Amino acid sequence: MASMTTPRLPFLPARTRSAVTTSSSSSSSSPSPRRSIKCSSSTNANSAPLPSTSRRPPAPVADGVGSADLNGLRAPSVPVADSPLPAYRDPHGLPRPLTSADLMESSGEGLKVAYQGFPGAYSEAAAKKAYPNCQTVPCEHFDTAFQAVQNWIVDRAVLPLENTLGGSIHRNYDLLLRHELHIVGEVRLAVRHCLLANRGVKIENLRNVISHPQALAQCEHTLTELGIEHRQAVDDTAGAAKLVAEQMLQDTGAVASSLAAELYELDILAENIQDEKVNVTRFMMLAREPIIPRVDKPFKTSIVFSLEEGPGQLFKALAVFALREINLTKIESRPHKKRPFRVADDTFSTRVKYFDYLFYVDLEASMADPKTQNALRNLEEFATFSRVLGSYPTDVSEA
Numbered sequence: 001m002a003s004m005t006t007p008r009l010p011f012l013p014a015r016t017r018s019a020v021t022t023s024s025s026s027s028s029s030s031p032s033p034r035r036s037i038k039c040s041s042s043t044n045a046n047s048a049p050l051p052s053t054s055r056r057p058p059a060p061v062a063d064g065v066g067s068a069d070l071n072g073l074r075a076p077s078v079p080v081a082d083s084p085l086p087a088y089r090d091p092h093g094l095p096r097p098l099t100s101a102d103l104m105e106s107s108g109e110g111l112k113v114a115y116q117g118f119p120g121a122y123s124e125a126a127a128k129k130a131y132p133n134c135q136t137v138p139c140e141h142f143d144t145a146f147q148a149v150q151n152w153i154v155d156r157a158v159l160p161l162e163n164t165l166g167g168s169i170h171r172n173y174d175l176l177l178r179h180e181l182h183i184v185g186e187v188r189l190a191v192r193h194c195l196l197a198n199r200g201v202k203i204e205n206l207r208n209v210i211s212h213p214q215a216l217a218q219c220e221h222t223l224t225e226l227g228i229e230h231r232q233a234v235d236d237t238a239g240a241a242k243l244v245a246e247q248m249l250q251d252t253g254a255v256a257s258s259l260a261a262e263l264y265e266l267d268i269l270a271e272n273i274q275d276e277k278v279n280v281t282r283f284m285m286l287a288r289e290p291i292i293p294r295v296d297k298p299f300k301t302s303i304v305f306s307l308e309e310g311p312g313q314l315f316k317a318l319a320v321f322a323l324r325e326i327n328l329t330k331i332e333s334r335p336h337k338k339r340p341f342r343v344a345d346d347t348f349s350t351r352v353k354y355f356d357y358l359f360y361v362d363l364e365a366s367m368a369d370p371k372t373q374n375a376l377r378n379l380e381e382f383a384t385f386s387r388v389l390g391s392y393p394t395d396v397s398e399a
């Protein structure tokens, strides 16, 4: 996210102030050295996000969605009763076997899907795009959404990973390593921001604007052009809209979606206020179990690894893919919190401590492809740690 100073504004209630976030992370990822690669709401403005303290012991899913055991991998299944019957009949009118494709193309009927923020957040729209018939569950923090899946409170989480204007959402990269969830899909969403205010308030009355830090960064220039000087970061865009409405603020607007305007009964003072017309956020879909990778449609595989100290180590790591003509779509480096330093001898034979990193890489390849499996086996020979985060269909839809 673009760096930005967000002066504290006196009008925010204490709870909201404490919820102000930055994208810097405090997570402690726990990759163990030389670990082997595993293949591995209905919208209601009053629904409060799940607090971070929501914990429940693991229990079987109780939402009517079963699971199938296929080649040892449990994959989520569609609720069969709701599937259109003709699709499950062969030309003789007999039922045809359910395939893994059927399982993966689930519309989300009966699924509970966690997202971060209040109803009306872009993340909720992404969850609905990913699982059109799901029940969305708002969560206070990213961390809460991860926990909610892990503790069987919900079936999936849909969380942002990167944005075309603001860049990566580092916190979610770090959280991937703190949990044992799998990426089972991705979804891209066009984010069109609006400037919202209470009825009767005009742009010239606004002295402050509140929103999610990414949203504020995405609208930075436009907000300045509109003459609004002060920004305040809060947990999510819809939460900002809710706050403006509930506090009946007259000098403060919110950057949020048109759906948030509708839900919290605010006026839209300006539309499409992001600095660039194209503003797309990519979200990951997370589940407790991996899906079965395929080769008959575009797939991506997300991995994370760390390397020894030495010249050309990263070059060598990326070469395992280049040599097999596997395209990389993204690379991100994050601090290796469990092993923050690597010791090296420099050219003067002095021992120096360099920061150590984890590399998150997205491959344009399926884990079902032997080429990908060979590349990862090759990487494992010299990586100090590696893990497959998921192999999932590429989102080829319009954002």
Ligand SMILES: O=C(O)C(=O)C[C@]1(C(=O)O)C=C[C@@H](O)C=C1
Pocket (backbone or CB within 6 Å): 116, 117, 120, 121, 122, 123, 124, 160, 163, 169, 191, 212, 214, 215, 235, 236, 237, 238, 281
């Ligand atoms: O605050 C929201 O509405 C969100 O869904 C969060 C979020 C983000 O984390 O980047 C999602 C998409 C937009 O890029 C802005 C904010």
